[in-house]
Amino acid sequence: MIDIDLKFHQWQWQYQISTTFFVCVIVPSLYYIYSKYITNLPNKYNKLEEPIKLMIPIPPEAKKNWKGRRLYPLSIRSTDPTQIQSFCPATGQYLGTFHAQTKDEMNETIQKAKEAQKQWAKSSFIVRRKLLKTLNRFILDNQEDITRIACRDSGKTKLDAMMGEIFVTLEKINWIINHGEQTLRPSKRYGPSNLLLGMMKNAEVRYEPLGVVAALVSWNYPFHNLIGPILAALFTGNSIVVKCSEQVIWSSKWFVDMIKTVLKLLDLNEDLVQLVVCFPEDADYFTSHPDLSHITFIGSKPIAHKVLESASKELIPCVVELGGKDAFIVLDDVKNLNDLSSIIMRGTYQSSGQNCIGIERVICLPKSYEKLVEILSERVKTLRLGSDIDQLDEIDMGAMISNNRFERLQELVDDAVKNGARLLHGGKPYQHPNYPQGSYFEPTLLVDVTPQMQIFHEEVFGPILTMIKATDIDDAVELANGCEFGLGNSVFGADFSVINDIANRLDSGNVALNDFATYYVAQLPFGGVKKSGYGKFGGEEGLIGLCKVKSVVMDKPLLRLLGVATSIPPVLDYPIKDDKKAWGFITSLNIVGYDFRIWNVIKGFKKLARGGR
Known part of the structure; x- marks a missing residue:
């Protein structure tokens, strides 16, 4: 009897395990395969959408061991006030001089986009997907060339460019290919709530192109920040005029020319995508242009004030994605702090800390704090600086875009030390032996930072890791919310219910639980709160935000069939x-x-x- 009972319980246990495995693993896996691959088969294998392969030569400046002359002093300002100079931040090599557009030239540029959009607004999703698929193939086939171009103009490492420029762009393209049409189809809505009227009427929301949209994009990701708005604009039936940062004109021009080449190859109007090049003081005319229907701005808060003031003259709607002071909260029950330190290192020092959602403040509970300080103090000092597009040496961190903020970074470090913080590594510019004109700043580790220090509140946007000790969870949340920014945050802990509750209490537009920055993915809307901006790009919300949202009400089909009219x-x-x-x-x-x-x-x-x- 005991033996039978034992076998029965063993069978019951095995059944429960098998059922749990089936429900938790097999069913979600089958659903994922169905939703990602089966439902998208018509799009993936539509002959009309077959991408075209093309070859575009890489510019000589991006080739390995290019011998360009050094520019000294490093400045975008030329002796000619109508010209903008480009240079490599990592080496100081001169990349070229570019003409700053006049108001008349801006008018002409916007007019070209306006004319091209009229026909493009009528294009099918098949044509739009074919365009994106062709771009997707080109990027996949030329990953290294694109990273080299981005690195030459921004100073970052090839690995940072591959992760932050190529990977996220491919993800965005493929999400739009797979889900863009579904997002932009007319959305069926309920008719009136009134019983009698509801029996008579249907309703839907239609999404139509705005016209000519604009994007003012920052320099820290010269490929991804530029191509992201272009992808969304073209797929929604708009044309787009991009104003790139004057810091990365050389690469921006090549990237835009690449997209124009793809358009031309597909017998589409290359005027759909335009580039505006000008100094910041001349941008007001562009951002108040009456033919612009929407502006996406990626940049800093001070510049956003100018953009919004200018756009208000023509009531141009704007999405503004600004800076952040993102917190990385670590609870005391985190198991593996060594693994966690790797995430902190990547989140802080990737692209020399020049990331809007980079880790700006590591906020730890007491037990985790001391251990992490010990681990990070050993790791930070091992980081190697340089430019890996010209040499075979292993490089961890590249240059900053320029040295124009070095003095402010040192002031923030000095103020923190003066008020009780400990500087364990770095804190000053670094003169590279091979690239003495490069804009390098030492990887910096500051611990025991408090809200009384300027660096707690001010966005660093550089390679400075600050660590802050919290007394308990409530204190950690208060510290995380204790600045004017609210872009993204991360929370790490063993108890999901606890970290999920913390996420609900954080005042930010995005939160990652037991991970970092995974909310910056194609399917999710991205944007901040407070002084980190407003509005969203990315995901369904980003595509719909570039459309006229039109509500349409109509008689029900049966009434129309019977000839009954309102x-x-x-x-x-x-x-x-x-x-x-x-x-x-x-x-x-x-x-x-x-x-x-x-x-x-x-x-x-x-x-x-x-x-x-």
Whole structure:
């Protein structure tokens, strides 16, 4: 009997395990395969959408061991006020001089985009997907060339460019290919809530192109920040004019020319994508241009004020994605702090810390704090600086875009030390032996930072890791919320219910639980709160935000088939013949439509049948 009982319980346990595995692993896996691959088979294998292969030569400046002359001093300002100079931040090599556009030239550029968009607005999703698939193939086939171009103009490492420029762009392209049309199809909505009117009407929301949209993009990701708005604009049927940062004109011009080449190859109008090049002080004319229907701005808060003031002259709607002071909260029950330190290192020092969602503040509970300080102090000092597009040496961190903020970074470090912080590594510019004109700043580790220090509140946007000790969870949340920014945050802990509750209490636009920055993916809307900006790009919300959202109401198909049309009831027709009847009719209509008491509804129907009497 005991043996039978034991076997029964063993069988029951195995059954529970098998059922759990099936429900938790097999079913989600099958659903993922179905949703990602099976439902998208028509798009993936549509012959009309077959991408075209193309070859575009890499510019000589991006080739390995290019011998360009050094520019000294490093400045975008030329002796000619109409010219903008480009240089490699990692080496100081001169990349070229570019003409800053006049107002008339901006007018001409926007007009070209406006004319091209008229026909493009009527294009099919098949054509739009073919364009994106061709771009996708080109990027995949030329990953190294694109990273080399981005690195030459920004100073970052090839690995940082591959992760931050190529990977995220491919993800965005493929999400739009797979889900963009579904997002932009007319959205069916319920008709009126009123019982009688709801029986007569259908409703839907339609998404139509805005026209000419604009994007003002920052320099820290010269490929991804530029191509992201272009992808969304073209797929929604708009044309786009991009104003790139004057810091990365050389690469921006090549990237835009690449997209124009793809458009031309597909017999599409290359004027759909335009590039504006000018100094910041001349951008007001562009951002207040009456032919622009929307502006996406990626940059700093001070510049956003100018953009919004300028755009307000023509009431141009804007999405503004600004800086961050992202917190990385570590609870005391985190198991593997060594693995966690790797995430902190990547989140802080990738692209020399020049990331809007980079880790700006590591906030730890006491037990985790001391251990992490010990681990990170050993790791930070091993980081190697340089430029890996010209040499075979292993490089961890590249240059900053320029040295124009070095003085401010040192001031922030000095202020923190003066007020009690400990500087364990770095804190000053670094003169590279091979690239003495490069814009390098030492990887910096500051610990024991408090809210009384300037660096706690001010966005660093550089390779400085700050560590802050919290007394408990409530204190950690208060510290994370204790600055004017609210872009992204991360929370790490063993108990999901605890970290999930913390996520609900954080005042930011994005939160990653037991991970870092995974909310910056193609399917999710991205944007901040407070002084980190407003509006969203990315995901369904990003595509819809580039559309006219048009509400349309129509008679139900059966009524149209029977030839029944909407008409004004005689009792309500002008001139009103009997005020008392009209009043009775409309009050009864309200009762029938919105009263939940059945007897009142029956009486309302009777009164309507009598014409309001």
